[in-house]
Amino acid sequence: MANIDLKVNGKSHTVDVDSDCPVLYVLRDNLELNNPRFGCGLAQCGACTVILDGDAVRSCVLPVSSVAGKEVTTLDGLGGGEKLHPVQQAFIDEQVFQCGYCLNGWVMSAKALLDKNPHPTDVDMEKAFRGLICRCGSHVGIYRAVRRAAGMKESV
Amino acid sequence: MASVEKILSRRTFLRNTGGLVIGFGLADVSVLPRMIAQAVTPSGKVVTGNPVPDALTSWLHIEPSGIIRIFTGKTEIGMGVETALMQIVGEELDVALDQVVFVMGDTSKTPDQGGVGGSSSLAMGADPLRNAAAAARSLLLDMASQRLGVPVDQLEVSGGVVHVKGAPSQHVSYGELTKDVPLQGSLVVTGAGSAMSIKGRGKPKAVSSYKLVGQPVPRIDLPLKIAGKWEYVVDVRVPGMLHGRVIRPASVGANLLSIDDAPARSIRGYVKTVVINNFVGVVAENEWAAIKAMRAIKVNWSEPQQLFPEQAKIYDYMRQATPKASMEFLKVGNFEAGMQSATKKVEATYEFPFQSHGTMGPGCAVADVQPDGVTTVWCGTQKPHAMQIGIADLLKVARDKVRVIWTEDSGSYGRAGFEDAAGDAILLSRAVGKPVRVQWMRADMTRWGSKGPAVMVDMTAGLDQQGKVTAFRFTSRAFSGVETNFLPVMAGNFLGSQLAGIPNTNVRDEYAAWGHETAAYPFPNVIANGHVVAALYPNASPLRTTHLRDPEGPAATYATESFIDEMAAAAGMDPIAFRLSNLEDARTKAVIRAAAEKFGWDPRTSPKKKVANPEVVKGRGIAIGDRGGTRVATIVEVEVARKTGAVRVSRIVCAHDCGLIVNPSSLKGTIEANLIQSTSRSLMEEVMFDRNNVTSVDWLSYPVLRAANLPDKVEVVLLNHPEFPSTGAGEPSSRPMVAAICNAIFDATGARVRQGPFTPVRVKAAMASS
Numbered sequence A: 001m002a003n004i005d006l007k008v009n010g011k012s013h014t015v016d017v018d019s020d021c022p023v024l025y026v027l028r029d030n031l032e033l034n035n036p037r038f039g040c041g042l043a044q045c046g047a048c049t050v051i052l053d054g055d056a057v058r059s060c061v062l063p064v065s066s067v068a069g070k071e072v073t074t075l076d077g078l079g080g081g082e083k084l085h086p087v088q089q090a091f092i093d094e095q096v097f098q099c100g101y102c103l104n105g106w107v108m109s110a111k112a113l114l115d116k117n118p119h120p121t122d123v124d125m126e127k128a129f130r131g132l133i134c135r136c137g138s139h140v141g142i143y144r145a146v147r148r149a150a151g152m153k154e155s156v
Numbered sequence B: 001m002a003s004v005e006k007i008l009s010r011r012t013f014l015r016n017t018g019g020l021v022i023g024f025g026l027a028d029v030s031v032l033p034r035m036i037a038q039a040v041t042p043s044g045k046v047v048t049g050n051p052v053p054d055a056l057t058s059w060l061h062i063e064p065s066g067i068i069r070i071f072t073g074k075t076e077i078g079m080g081v082e083t084a085l086m087q088i089v090g091e092e093l094d095v096a097l098d099q100v101v102f103v104m105g106d107t108s109k110t111p112d113q114g115g116v117g118g119s120s121s122l123a124m125g126a127d128p129l130r131n132a133a134a135a136a137r138s139l140l141l142d143m144a145s146q147r148l149g150v151p152v153d154q155l156e157v158s159g160g161v162v163h164v165k166g167a168p169s170q171h172v173s174y175g176e177l178t179k180d181v182p183l184q185g186s187l188v189v190t191g192a193g194s195a196m197s198i199k200g201r202g203k204p205k206a207v208s209s210y211k212l213v214g215q216p217v218p219r220i221d222l223p224l225k226i227a228g229k230w231e232y233v234v235d236v237r238v239p240g241m242l243h244g245r246v247i248r249p250a251s252v253g254a255n256l257l258s259i260d261d262a263p264a265r266s267i268r269g270y271v272k273t274v275v276i277n278n279f280v281g282v283v284a285e286n287e288w289a290a291i292k293a294m295r296a297i298k299v300n301w302s303e304p305q306q307l308f309p310e311q312a313k314i315y316d317y318m319r320q321a322t323p324k325a326s327m328e329f330l331k332v333g334n335f336e337a338g339m340q341s342a343t344k345k346v347e348a349t350y351e352f353p354f355q356s357h358g359t360m361g362p363g364c365a366v367a368d369v370q371p372d373g374v375t376t377v378w379c380g381t382q383k384p385h386a387m388q389i390g391i392a393d394l395l396k397v398a399r400d401k402v403r404v405i406w407t408e409d410s411g412s413y414g415r416a417g418f419e420d421a422a423g424d425a426i427l428l429s430r431a432v433g434k435p436v437r438v439q440w441m442r443a444d445m446t447r448w449g450s451k452g453p454a455v456m457v458d459m460t461a462g463l464d465q466q467g468k469v470t471a472f473r474f475t476s477r478a479f480s481g482v483e484t485n486f487l488p489v490m491a492g493n494f495l496g497s498q499l500a501g502i503p504n505t506n507v508r509d510e511y512a513a514w515g516h517e518t519a520a521y522p523f524p525n526v527i528a529n530g531h532v533v534a535a536l537y538p539n540a541s542p543l544r545t546t547h548l549r550d551p552e553g554p555a556a557t558y559a560t561e562s563f564i565d566e567m568a569a570a571a572g573m574d575p576i577a578f579r580l581s582n583l584e585d586a587r588t589k590a591v592i593r594a595a596a597e598k599f600g601w602d603p604r605t606s607p608k609k610k611v612a613n614p615e616v617v618k619g620r621g622i623a624i625g626d627r628g629g630t631r632v633a634t635i636v637e638v639e640v641a642r643k644t645g646a647v648r649v650s651r652i653v654c655a656h657d658c659g660l661i662v663n664p665s666s667l668k669g670t671i672e673a674n675l676i677q678s679t680s681r682s683l684m685e686e687v688m689f690d691r692n693n694v695t696s697v698d699w700l701s702y703p704v705l706r707a708a709n710l711p712d713k714v715e716v717v718l719l720n721h722p723e724f725p726s727t728g729a730g731e732p733s734s735r736p737m738v739a740a741i742c743n744a745i746f747d748a749t750g751a752r753v754r755q756g757p758f759t760p761v762r763v764k765a766a767m768a769s770s
């Protein structure tokens, strides 16, 4: 048990949790932030993705102690809370997703990818999305949205 | 760029109009129309019972602001049906979509419409809403006529405002009309559940006058979901809520011998271990404590009561098992005589495995069982009203003490198991006297969720010199699609109940039927029959079977449509020409032609002539499906690596006719996703098991399609037929995919893969033996 300082979406929090507790449960249960969701708890699906210091990571296997002092961003914090991030807008414009339960992983991973690589090829996307699942099969729309966000018309 | 505020604004103002307590932790929930009705009321004040379908007020309520609240027993499972139903209602009432708010699947607030399933939400479920809206419009016009002193035929409506034709300044809004006199009317109800139909005064509009139905309206839910402002059932938080996890037996039918929960008791936040026969669960104050306790508890289980057959021999087992039930689907002419007149005989058996729903969220529900039996359950079930009855049976209370509040979960694609998670939550909440949220771990869904049944089909056909079919025989064997009934109306329906000792008496026989799960080619001299194979273990089996998207359809159609291709090859005909010459249905022929045209199909026989000996060979294949009147033709192009047997689907073209299209953009999205999901089912999905248990437990042991396996191109051709009623679109495009891929592999390699899924091992073996 420990008091751990967290910075999430620009706000500081101190939580009293086990230091081995995965970040996912701290965000959901202590901070009531919903978008990182439980899908597998095994780093196999991406439903729990958050952005940590610029990287899309799986919060379900990340002990809370390892993020102390780092900057955590969740989906609803992407646009700073007030606005939509352009990547979110691209997904809305393309009308992507069926149930949307997976979308946290895809939108966050797309955002992290585009920050580092504004014009990703299909191979770049495949690499960035390797760890993600969409059970409904919304992939075609997802790729369209990422290309739209990157200002690309065609797959390259 | 739209701000979050702007997206949410029209919903936000609805926050204060519902007049209900908002019970969730987050203020954001109030922007969700469906959640407004999903309020937590203090115990004892839960409004239960079910709204009666013969009162207009059960379906529709107009608020002074002009907002029209629609109450429907249908639910959204991710395919955009809410938006489509809003268009249908908006059309009848002549209101804009942002004036309509839906309340879905709350048993206290919505009439029982049988839930969703069978691609029937628009085909059948729209009827009561359309007629209720038409009845309301007619009543409102009468009221307006009195108020404005003008006969009804001189009135018109737009945006929910009635005005005098040619004199738009004389107007009155729906909200003003009903401010003091609430809209009331009675309706005539026929049928029940998903087949319920209602009639009131006022006829629905003629299809030819539709302005809103048929438009590619953006889905109402997606902006909120993508903005991160949606709440799924996993996000429900009830005051005082505890967290539960379950511990399942080590093997099929294993009995609990002893349990040691001492190591869990020292975990901070631990509350209680709950044991009812073989049902084991643990409750804690937070999720992490519940997970740690679940892992710490040691259960000593007996050996399995019965062993599963060896997986490698499952189809031998199915063939040899004495059928639990048998049925003749069709008998036409004389099969034997037809075979005698044939010059060629074709014979084959096709086999398709158990598959998992493997929902993205593994299953979650919140239950609040009060000491007086008043119970509220939040669950993503497709069948909230049926589940209300099953939960009441489990708790031995009257139905009207139970309120099921449907709350969206991940896409369920049938009876995935969300109901079972709710059953677990009920047992745990009853044991601790507090609301409990149960979150299944991944294996609780992948290993323990009900499965899509394994299916095998034997077929024999005769062909004459012209390539015409002279006789056809079809014999299917399948585990029942309803070992777990999709309608959870009995206590024994839930997995937790079965573990607790309540037998599953809610079972039905469901076949893989010719003409129902397959296209009905009008062949002469047909015998088609089928058998149901008895459940491998009667209660709480991890291989119990149930509805998975288009139950038995992809498997049975894999058999028939691949076999049709075998017949075409035997007849020396192009697969499309062969189908067209053996089919009569004009709409089926039209989807075939539309797909062929889009694909650029060049007529020739399969397999493709080998020109060289490349490492990767390409081929194309077609298959068709007809589910509930929706016709689909799918053509795929595959690349097969000859050394490894690895198959990649590189292109998919799907032509789709579901009658009148309500929303082409959301329809296209659903079909595209279905094509990808069914590609996954065709290429890699197979539940693995050993003699003791299912061994598919996660996304590594039950792999599904990922970014690396995507086709280069997916094209959907929509054939709109406003002259025919809308039939369903949730399932039909899953149906032809397995066969289309099988046929394309044959075209590429000359090898016929008669057992799915098409893993490299199977494809390589088929190539070696061809």
Ligand code: FES
Residues within 6 Å of the ligand: A037, A038, A039, A040, A041, A042, A043, A044, A045, A046, A047, A048, A049, A058, A059, A060, A061
């Ligand atoms: S929940 Fe973290 S990767 Fe699946």
Ligand code: FES
Residues within 6 Å of the ligand: A097, A098, A099, A100, A101, A102, A103, A133, A134, A135, A136, A137, A138, B078, B360, B410, B411
């Ligand atoms: S949209 Fe349902 S899991 Fe991706």
